[in-house]
Amino acid sequence: MITDQKKFITGHSHLAETVKWLDAIIFSSNPDGSEYYFITEAVEKIIGITPDMIIQNPKVLLGFLLPEYVTLFRDFVAEVRKGNNKSIEYKIINARNEEVFLRHSAYPIFSEDRLVRVDGIIYDITREKTNSLLLQKSEERFRTLFETAEDLIFMLNSAGNFIMINTNGALSLEYSPNELLGRHFLELVDNKSKPEIAKSFQKILRTNKIETFEAELVTKYAKNIFFEINATSTKENGVIDSVLAIGRNITSRIRDREKYKELYNKLIEANRIISIERDRAKQKISVLEELNRLKNEFVSNVSHELRTPLASIIGFSETIHADQNLPEEMRIEFNSIILDEAKRLSRLINNVLEISQIEDGAIDLQKSQFNVVESLKSIIDASIPKSDEKEITLSINIADEEIAIFADRERIEQSIENVISNAIKFTPPKGRVTILAKKLFKEFELIISDTGIGIPKKDLPYVFQKFYKVSRPGDHTPGTGLGLVFVKNIIDLHKGLITVQSEEGKGTTVVIKLPLKNK
Known part of the structure; x- marks a missing residue:
């Protein structure tokens, strides 16, 4: 007389050939799991033991189950014995001492209303779980960055209404985030800037390019603040449906720009005076040298005045730029334009300083x-x-x-x-x-x-x-x-x-x- 296991194998010999290439454990057992009729070789790759070891000792599988999943597994077995299809996920320590996440699905098989066996499949979902945890951490980091960033970060729908804004950004405009959600962006724009800003957003919605522009926004309590905004469109199912933007408060930079213009005009005037004195060099050499010294000192002062606001721009940008955990798309969006523009201005200032260093013989070539x-x-x-x-x-x-x-x-x-x-x-x-x-x-x-x-x-x-x-x-x-x-x-x-x-x-x-x- 042959056993149930031999009957199953004899009747399903083709099954082993069909599923042996699958990267999942396929099995069939009696209703209480005390006898396995069939189990694929994938069990050796995933759990680290051979099919024969399980067939000879079915309870060996339970030894790999972590204690915190025992109750869950018992409930799972009970549901299957009741005749219900069931799936669970749990973690084991396999024979190679590796943590492995499994997705275990079982399907009761009936004959003449009697449960005769349980067929099932077990997948190794370790990579899926790991990726899911990494994605969750990445989302948490992004959320932290979003909520703690000093910049104004927001998203508008295609109509121009706020659908998302970070807390610090809203507070910089003297609003709470909830006060701005649903409002149109142009409501915050100073009247004289509205036509140009509207054109910029229309252009953004027509292209995938990042647009950079300056906007003068009016706070809740009628204070005007200048922002440099970098914005790009985002797509849903291939269709542009929103705008994502980040705004840097450049009010100080605008003031410094005006100060720079004033100082530069003075520099031009100083240069004019020096040119006049150069023509009188034979008679007034001492005066010319003094003016030249004053001019160099003036250039140095102008440069240092500009470097102060630029240092904070570049420092903050490079900090974000160096965050390896930030997704590439977000890094480009948040950093590249701000960083490049800041460095461009910084190079202008460094040129002035380096010319003075060269003339003084103080430059050190690397x-x-x-x-x-x-x-x-x-x-x-x-x-x-x-x-x-x-x-x-x-x-x-x-x-x-x-x-x-x-x-x-x-x-x-x-x-x-x-x-x-x-x-x-x-x-x-x-x-x-x-x-x-x-x-x-x-x-x-x-x-x-x-x-x-x-x-x-x-x-x-x-x-x-x-x-x-x-x-x-x-x-x-x-x-x-x-x-x-x-x-x-x-x-x-x-x-x-x-x-x-x-x-x-x-x-x-x-x-x-x-x-x-x-x-």
Whole structure:
């Protein structure tokens, strides 16, 4: 006489072949679980014991169950014995001493209204559980960031009404979050700014790009606050349905900007006085030297005044930027534009300070060997959006070979970026900027030409003079007049050479030569 187990195996021999490739435990047992008719080899991978061990001793499985799940498992077994399909999730310590999460489903099988066996399947859901816990932690971190951030963080529906806003952001506007939910964003915007802000949001809802703009918002108690807002659209099922935005309070920055304009005008006036005194140098050398000292001191003061607000902007941005637990999409959204803009202004200030350091002989070059071609390509890639905006054609001819130089990488990159930026800035729309780079004997040679407005002949001798601004009829392009001064000083410190050739109305060519690696 053969046993029930042998009957099952004889009648279902095809089952083993069908399911053995599944990454789950398939089993069949008698109603009380005291005898297993069939169990797949996956039990060895998941639990660490062989099917034969379970068939010989069915109770061995219970030994892996953690104590806190015993009651749950007993209730599960009781429900199955009542004839109910049932699924549970529990954790075990397998034979390899590993924590494993399992999803156990059991299905009672009846014959002539009598429970004859239980079939089931057990999945290893450890990875699923781990990912779920990681997602939960990530959401908790995001929620903490959202609620503790000093910035104004909010979401609007497609109609422009608030559907989410962080507590600190609402408080900065002297509201509670609940007071703002459902209200239209434009209700908070100063009347003179509303048309432009409305256009910005309409543009956001038409594209997936991040838009940056300044908005003057009015608080609950009629106080005006300036915000720099970075906003982008979000999609639901492929359709744009909302706007996510972060706003940084830049009221202090706006005040500093006005102060900077005032100080800069004073700087221009100081420069004018110095130019006059230069013509009288033979008679008034002592006066000229004193004015020059005052001018350098003035530049230093201007820069330090601007660095104070910028330091907080950059510091906060870099802190968020360095948080590796923040999802990439959120990191880009919260940091990139703010950080890039702050660093751009910071570089302007550093140029002023570094020129003074260079003149005093106090600058310390951080030299290392690097591939200048790689740096040049990165700078060109970063310049493409500006050239595309003006429909300027970039004609690039760069050697494919590595060209190594021994130099201060950061300052050389700043210098090259400055020249390329100037070429694009002073080239009219649909013009051309040509960049040629090659190794020439023992030098790296970079030639940057443009079809821009050119430099008047009378101004060419002074392009490397500190604070000198070229006068071009009809041109009101902003600038400090320090860019080429900084570039020349840096190139000179590296024992290189920079020359400028230009013809008014036809364009400018800048040639930079740097010695190859030479420690």
